[in-house]
Amino acid sequence: MSEAIRLSEYPRAKRIDERQPPELRFSERAVQELERIKRHYPNKRAAMLPALWIAQREYGGHLPPEALMEVAYRLGTSYAVVEGVATFYTMYNKRPVGRVMLEVCTNLTCSICGGYEILRHLEEKLGIRAGETTPDGQFTLVEVECLNDCGNAPVMQVGNRYFGRLTPEKVDALLEELKNSEEHTVVQLADTIVQCHLSESERQDIERALAKAQAGSGGQDGQNG
Amino acid sequence: MAELKVLFKDIDVPGIQTLEVYEQHGGYSALRKALGMTRQQVIDEVKASGLRGRGGAGFPAWIKWNGIPKDESQPHYVQCNADEGEPGTFKDRELMLRHPHQLIEGIIIAGYATLSKVGYIYIRGEYTEPARVMRRAIDEAYRAGYLGKNILGSGVDFDLYIHMGAGSYECGEESAMMSSIMGERGQPRLKFPHAPLPTIAGLWNCPTLINNVETLSCVPAIIRNGGAWYASMGTEKSTGTKIFSVSGHVNKPGNYEVEMGTPLMELLELAGGVKGKLKAVIPGGSSVPILPADKCDVNLDYESLQAAGTMLGSGGFMVLNDTVCIVKFMRRTAAFYAHESCGKCTPCREGTRWMVKIFDRILAGGGRMEDIDLLLDICDQIDGRSYCALGDAAAWPIRASIKHFRHEYEYFIKHGHSMVEAQAEHSVGGR
């Protein structure tokens, strides 16, 4: 219990020197996706939000400074610009988080329909407080604002799904399920969001391009953004 | 006492999310009809319908549509607001999850009427379930030739892209949303008359039509049946129907579509009646002033609610029974606005945080009687002095709660604990 990781206490990674070309870690798939998404807008800078979603997936669920640098490089802008955007939005994780995030709504309707009870129950059950990650890195618990599914209060977001009309019993069963599941993870959420941007024909194009690249050079690692 | 279903008419039809079933129920016939009309005729039909924006402000839709320049010297855009972040509101969620093609058809018609070739639907990042349904439906519409180049052989082009948010209430504000689509922080722009309207200089400084999901979802039925048909429902100035998202202390929470002007108490009955004793209602999302039970004898339309001192807003209808401590509830409201303030202007950024601090002092038992007037003073400092309406929205609910429930604040300050908890057996909410 004492080793719970407090989000705000996590050590800051070293700042990146913008004069050095960054180390690029996007997969070939990520490069292809970003190429397609950029075409949705009149300039590539506008692809910032989707690019950050791609990065959050590629870097395993959060955005270390290296990820922001890579996005800056691929969109032809500066680190400061990307950091300014990334830190504005709550769903981009600036610090490492658990494999699965439990985001409990305690906004108005949920607050009068048991949202705080659900949050307290999870705190007790996981042995951490809201804002912390379990020592085994499985779960991060957060209190969030209205998820806008108030008709099903109390509500919790777990990755790419909402769970509503929660009771302590339902939460217990859900935790068991999540422990043994690859579903609803932080990485999967980022991927779901990326895929929502891509049309059917774009997704098919990407598969074709990837198949071709693989047949060609036996797998590139996607350094050319 | 009944629902009147326009938007929800076919929502219970199994498979209405698919193109095939949607077409069997008249889907995309409005688009075909619109493509056979002139652009001005489409706009005039929307004008005749009296449709007003359902995103919160209630601005007449046709004025925006008509305000887009009628030439193509610049690209034009349609921006569909699917950010739905107003606490208490969940209608756009259901409209997307269960009736995606109705919205897509509305967006394409809006694109045609405003000479736009590109549309963005801005869906909040948390809404992955509705976004996946929209994705599938948009893919279907492309395959069937309703989207893309030369729609149904008419020579009209229209591409529709999904743009996902990443967690920010402020991005629901239309100009903050423009910033967010352009890849920036979700902060708003100066408003008319200090800056041009989005219809003249919106996305990338090009003409942009911005409408809410519910507003655009109304369009197919209006084109199919005529504006006059739509205007025959509701009241003179608030035409048609409105979806209310009813939540909180009712027996059957959910979305209910009713005719504009329906008595508030009828909506409560539709939602299965109040659990316990009614204390207050917040009829239009967290941003609108609270309505105490003795003032709930009012009709649900823009004008009646305004006359009653509140607003129709987004239709997020929250019901509170007598176990709710208003002071704690308002502390939670204030904390929401403090968290979501984008930080661009001082009265909102600082004022919302001061209010939370004052509330915390009261809740901790250290409140002073002057704190009530101090809260009111801060509300006055924010209201009308902020860059966008989030500031105003932070002030109105607090001010109204003090107006109607001052005695609860006084009791809390005097005794150091909640009046409601002293009376009720158990307390609800807050910590």
Ligand SMILES: Cc1cc2nc3c(=O)[nH]c(=O)nc-3n(C[C@H](O)[C@H](O)[C@H](O)COP(=O)(O)O)c2cc1C
């Ligand atoms: C802080 C703030 C948040 C808002 N959030 C939303 C929202 O989530 N959805 C929405 O449709 N409109 C929202 N609005 C209203 C929009 O600014 C805008 O008026 C609306 O999208 C216009 O569409 P309509 O005319 O069809 O209502 C918000 C406004 C403010 C000031």
Ligand code: SF4
């Ligand atoms: S009123 Fe608040 S949310 Fe709006 S611009 Fe000012 S600080 Fe930002």
Ligand code: FES
């Ligand atoms: S208050 Fe929790 S979903 Fe809206």
